[in-house]
Amino acid sequence: MVTARSEAQETGVKEEIPHDHLFKVTGLSSTNLEKLAQEPEPSDFEEAIAATGYGKFNIALMLCSLPAFWSSVSVTSSTSYIFTRAQCDMGLSLLDMGTVTAMTYGGMISSAMVWGFLSDTLGRRKIMVWGFFCSGLVEVAAALSQNFPMLLVTRFASGFLFNGPFAVLISYIAELHRTELRARIILLTSLFYTIASTTLPLLAWAILTKEWDFTLFNSLTFHSWNLFLLATALMPLLTGLVFLCLPESPKFLMSRGRNEEAMAVFRKIYTLNTGKPVEEFPVKTLVEEKNDQQGQGLAALRGGWAQLAPLFKPPHLKWLALVCMIHQGCMFGSNTIRLWYPQLAAMIGSDSKTLCSAIAPANQPLGDETCVPIATDMLTYLQSAAVGAGSVLTYGIGGILVNRCGKRVVAGFCNVASALMIIMMPFLGNSAFAVVAMVTAALAFTSLCGASLSSVIVDLFPTSLRVMAMSTFLMCGRLGTITGTVIFPALIEYGCLPPFLTIGAVLTVCGLACFLVPNTTLKKLE
Structure with a gap:
């Protein structure tokens, strides 16, 4: 013992x-x-979001996002449908119409950097809620427009306000899905664009074909086109209200050192997707992502510029300039035709004219005494709906061809093919059906070209520069849209051929330039 x-x-x-x-x-x-x-070891964001699974929350998120994507199409395209009616009420020329459309894109370009900074400072949810809602209020103001200056100002403000929250939405959706689902979900959003492009002309048919004219408060005169803009303004308002029900991005919360709030969001998503109590969520702690290098205000701007400066220096600068130049030309062609097509379709459909004979009378200025609104019928808007739905098949075929033929080959071929379609329009546009077929084919080709170039941008630049490269890429595309929508009516003054030959020439040059882009097919991300 x-x-x-x-x-x-x-x-x-x-x-x-x-x-x-x-x-x-x-x-x-x-x-x-x-x-x-x-x-257990702390989990990073990817492990935590993967642990939440996929279920009711993700489906609800996509349903809440649908009106946002519909709003994106309506904000940029709704004015294209009102010109047949509003041109007499406001005495608009073709150049005025192009300027109105361009102002929306001008507002988007002017606010790109502002929204990017605010979203990283204030959070994703606040920007989406207030951005969409305020954009809807400006859309309502646009619907109340009584003169051309007011319409111009409201279109610019609408683009300024809408651009930020919509760009944030794409990041928000990506941050709420695990790695292997992100590419599929972003691809699914292309279907939302198609739904919007198909249903918007049907809404226009339901409203713009009616003879509605009345006055409120002895000062506000409403026509059918005012009511159409008012109807489209309801979508961004609805989107802002719906997003009140969504949580803040847990990725943003973790980046700001708010791990407890991020964990609460993860647990809520887990419960909605699996039906299990929050206590069973397998992740118990999160890694600390916030570091001392993160700054606020001017310090954040200086740090951000130091990180992005290599994008505008060799060797990245030449590839960025080349791809952005190609995309600018691509959008110069495709968006010009897309945004002007409703007006062209109305001209052709009014008396079953050929394309060139329908355009010819537009050379003469409209007088208030002789102005007669262009008569539109259901067939005119069904043609626009068919054009909007034409890209569905293209995305399916393109998904197969991109990996087999290469992204630059697909982009180059699509640009040249689109150029041929547009050049043939003045010569073969002898009927509304022929014009619809050629426009649908041209826009389908340019849509696939834009998707291929977007993929090239992702592959070509490292992670630290990818977001800024994509922002520059999109901004150049919008510059091309602005240029095209203004130049197109100016070229019509010289006849039927100049606008279509110019667009065809630009697309051909961009198509040939695609073969100068590096081959990034199946390239691993840096």
Whole structure:
């Protein structure tokens, strides 16, 4: 007994020494050290979002996003449908119509950098809620327009306000899906664009074909086109209200050091997707993403510029300039035709004219006494709906061809093919059906070209420069749209051929330039 007790005492003494030593070094008792040893490693964002699964929350998120994508099409395209009616009410020329359309894109370009900074400072949810809602209020103001200057100002303001929250939405959707689902989800959003492009002309048919004219408060005169703009303004308003029900992006919360709030969001998503209680969420702690280098205000801007400066220096500068130039020309052609097509379709459909004979009378200025609104029927808007739906098949075929033929080959071929379609329009546009077929084919080709170039941008630049490269890429595309929508009516003054030949020439040059882009097919991301 004595021997056993002495051995136990010696053993106890031996065990106490390392515990005392660890307490001096770490400041933790042996009990706390044992608990710490049993705690799991902190999980990063990718592990946490993957643990939430896929289910009701993700489906609800996509349903809430549908009106946002519909709003994107209506904000940029709704004015294209009202010109057949509004040109007489406001005395608009073709150049005025192009200017109105261009002002929306001008507002988008002017606010690109502002929204990017605010979204990283204030958070995703606040920008989406207030941005969409305020954009809807400006759309309502546009619907109340009584003169050309007011319409111009409201279209610019609408583009300014809408651009930021919609760009943030894309990041928000990506941040709420695990890695292997992100590409599919972003591809699914292309279907939302198609739905919007198909249903918007049907809404225009339901409203613009009616002879509605009335006055409120003895000062506000409403026509059918005012009501159409008012109807489209309801979507961004609805989007802003719906997004009140969505949580803040957990990725943003983690980047700002708000891990407890991020964990609450993860647990809520987990419960909605799986139906299990929050206590069963497998992730218990999150890694600390916030670091001392993150700044605020001017310090954040200086740090951001230091990080992005390599994008505008060799070797990235030449590839950025080349791809942006190609995309600018691509959007110069495709968006010009897309945004002007409703007006052209109305001209052709009014008396079953050929394309060139329908355009010819537009050379003469409209007078208030002789102005007669262009008569439109259901067929005119069904043609626009068919054009909007034409890209569905293209995305399916393009998904197969891109990996087999290469992205630059697909982009180059699509640009040249689109150019041929547009050049043939003045010569073969002898009927409304022929014009619809050629416009649908041209826009389908340019849509696939734009998707291929977007993929090239993703592959061509490293992660630290990818977002800024994509923003520059999109901005150049909008500059091309502005240029095209203004130049197109100016070229019509010189006849039927100049506008279509100019667009065809630009698309051909851009198509040939695609073969100068590096081959990035199946290239791993840097």
